[in-house]
Amino acid sequence: MNQEKxxxxxxxxxxxxxxxxLREHRDDTSLILIDTRPVKDFHAGHLSGARHxxxxxFHHTDTSERGVAEFGxxxxxxxxxxxxxxxxxxxxxxxxxxxxxxxxQWALEYAGHSKARMLDGGLKAATGxxxxxxxxxxxxxxxxxxxxxxxxxxxxxxLDRIGLPDVQIFDVRSAEEYFGERVRAKHxxxxxxxxxxxxxxxxxxxxxxxxxxxxxxxxxxxxxDPAAEIIPYCQGGYRAAHAYLALKIAGYPRVxxxxxxxxxxxxxxxxxxxxxxxx
Amino acid sequence: MPPILMLAGFEPFRxxxxxxxxxxxxRLDGEVxxxxxxxxxxxxVGCAKAARRITGAIVRYRPRAVxxxxxxxxxxxxxxxxxxxxxxxxRGRLVKSGDPGFTPVVRGGPDAYFSRLPLxxxxxxxxxxxxxxxxxLTAGAYACNALMYAALHxxxxxxxxxxxxxxxxxxxxxxxxxxxxxxxALATMENAVRIAIAATARSAR
Numbered sequence: 001m002n003q004e005k006x007x008x009x010x011x012x013x014x015x016x017x018x019x020x021x022l023r024e025h026r027d028d029t030s031l032i033l034i035d036t037r038p039v040k041d042f043h044a045g046h047l048s049g050a051r052h053x054x055x056x057x058f059h060h061t062d063t064s065e066r067g068v069a070e071f072g073x074x075x076x077x078x079x080x081x082x083x084x085x086x087x088x089x090x091x092x093x094x095x096x097x098x099x100x101x102x103x104x105q106w107a108l109e110y111a112g113h114s115k116a117r118m119l120d121g122g123l124k125a126a127t128g129x130x131x132x133x134x135x136x137x138x139x140x141x142x143x144x145x146x147x148x149x150x151x152x153x154x155x156x157x158x159l160d161r162i163g164l165p166d167v168q169i170f171d172v173r174s175a176e177e178y179f180g181e182r183v184r185a186k187h188x189x190x191x192x193x194x195x196x197x198x199x200x201x202x203x204x205x206x207x208x209x210x211x212x213x214x215x216x217x218x219x220x221x222x223x224x225d226p227a228a229e230i231i232p233y234c235q236g237g238y239r240a241a242h243a244y245l246a247l248k249i250a251g252y253p254r255v256x257x258x259x260x261x262x263x264x265x266x267x268x269x270x271x272x273x274x275x276x277x278x279x
Numbered sequence: 280m281p282p283i284l285m286l287a288g289f290e291p292f293r294x295x296x297x298x299x300x301x302x303x304x305x306r307l308d309g310e311v312x313x314x315x316x317x318x319x320x321x322x323x324v325g326c327a328k329a330a331r332r333i334t335g336a337i338v339r340y341r342p343r344a345v346x347x348x349x350x351x352x353x354x355x356x357x358x359x360x361x362x363x364x365x366x367x368x369x370r371g372r373l374v375k376s377g378d379p380g381f382t383p384v385v386r387g388g389p390d391a392y393f394s395r396l397p398l399x400x401x402x403x404x405x406x407x408x409x410x411x412x413x414x415x416l417t418a419g420a421y422a423c424n425a426l427m428y429a430a431l432h433x434x435x436x437x438x439x440x441x442x443x444x445x446x447x448x449x450x451x452x453x454x455x456x457x458x459x460x461x462x463x464a465l466a467t468m469e470n471a472v473r474i475a476i477a478a479t480a481r482s483a484r
Binding site: 158161270271 | 322329
């Protein structure tokens with residue numbers, strides 16, 4: 001089982017690491033662990049040496065040029081405060097392969113870091129690890145922001161491409177949100193032409209991300225074309241960050257997280273909306 | 280930056296290597312005619328795709344005028360479409376069974392919109408330049424109609440902005456594949472489109 005899991009994880013992508021990799025690299029001085037759970041969970045017990053960053057309070061749904069610049073400045077501050085230099089391997093974790101850790105990974109990758117990772121399966125999978133309440137000291141850095149625009153989509157980027165066959169918009173909210181039964185913005189509905197599948201479909205029962213082959217089959221059955229650029233979105237760009245990872249694992253080379261997601265699109269009055277109906 | 284006139288052209292389809300609508304839109308991209316800067320938009324062939332694409336582009340670029348161009352192989356002249364209907368024959372049912380079905384372009388939208396281009400002025404100008412042109416009462420029920428309908432629908436609250444659609448015959452290079460059908464030189468069609476844009480720009484003031 002362990003061997004099979006390892007082989008699976010190795011096939012995934014370098015964007016995620018598994019519990020065995022973590023064991024093997026635990027003493028690596030160039031490894032930084034980031035605990036993305038709520039702060040009280042962190043203080044109740046975390047992986048030793050881990051630093052804390054819960055991405056949930058850092059909503060950012062304005063993808064105008066100015067908004068994206070502000071997002072970058074915010075990330076620069078956060079990653080500097082976390083003592084990240086840009087040379088180390090940074091592993092984000094939570095209880096399983098969830099959206100918090102994925103958002104951390106995606107945000108650091110967007111900020112220009114080349115070794116941002118998520119711990120597959122999170123604490124649930126890291127069974128050999130004992131948790132500690134001791135918080136280690138570390139020095140803040142001056143993180144150099146170098147945004148990778150190719151992993152982020154803005155509303156204007158989407159507007160320019162809606163309807164084009166080589167760009168596919170991927171709604172990963174719940175079915176209730178997609179079909180407008182649960183409205184979490186001024187308007188209900190979906191971005192025109194979006195494909196839909198709940199982000200949770202990318203997770204296995206054990207809380208790890210499904211294998212590349214499983215994900216690939218699942219996405220292709222949905223109609224997502226590996227030759228196209230895929231733009232996942234959700235409500236706030238967290239579940240979509242997870243979908244970003246899942247798509248990368250499945251071997252989709254061009255993926256952008258729509259940072260603004262429905263919190264931006266559905267709150268504006270000028271953007272086109274479709275109202276999908278259940279069949 | 281001058282205000283924008285959005286000029287939409289379709290991708291080649293049904294095995295054609297070119298589509299005169301995109302050939303012309305592409306050539307005029309960035310030019311300023313009658314004080315309006317042309318922003319060309321390449322549109323995929325399909326009702327839903329075309330409607331979504333033009334709607335997104337309109338929101339993005341906030342044009343002062345919109346002209347859609349499309350290919351109507353077999354028509355002998357430049358056709359200025361008068362009306363767009365809320366009917367999307369996505370699967371070609373009209374060809375297969377004679378009945379286009381009832382799928383709308385926009386759910387809940389009105390049955391039809393009329394062109395908001397200065398048709399009489401355009402026809403007059405084209406007549407003077409001896410370019411054959413006529414007003415058409417149907418843009419079909421496929422992608423061209425869907426684009427025209429979606430553009431008119433998304434700009435329904437600004438009725439003073441000119442919006443419409445022009446169908447083009449086959450281009451001369453396509454004539455070899457369609458020996459018994461009329462075609463027109465690309466340069467002539469380009470000239471016609473320039474004339475239509477200039478007349479539209481005058482009406483947009």
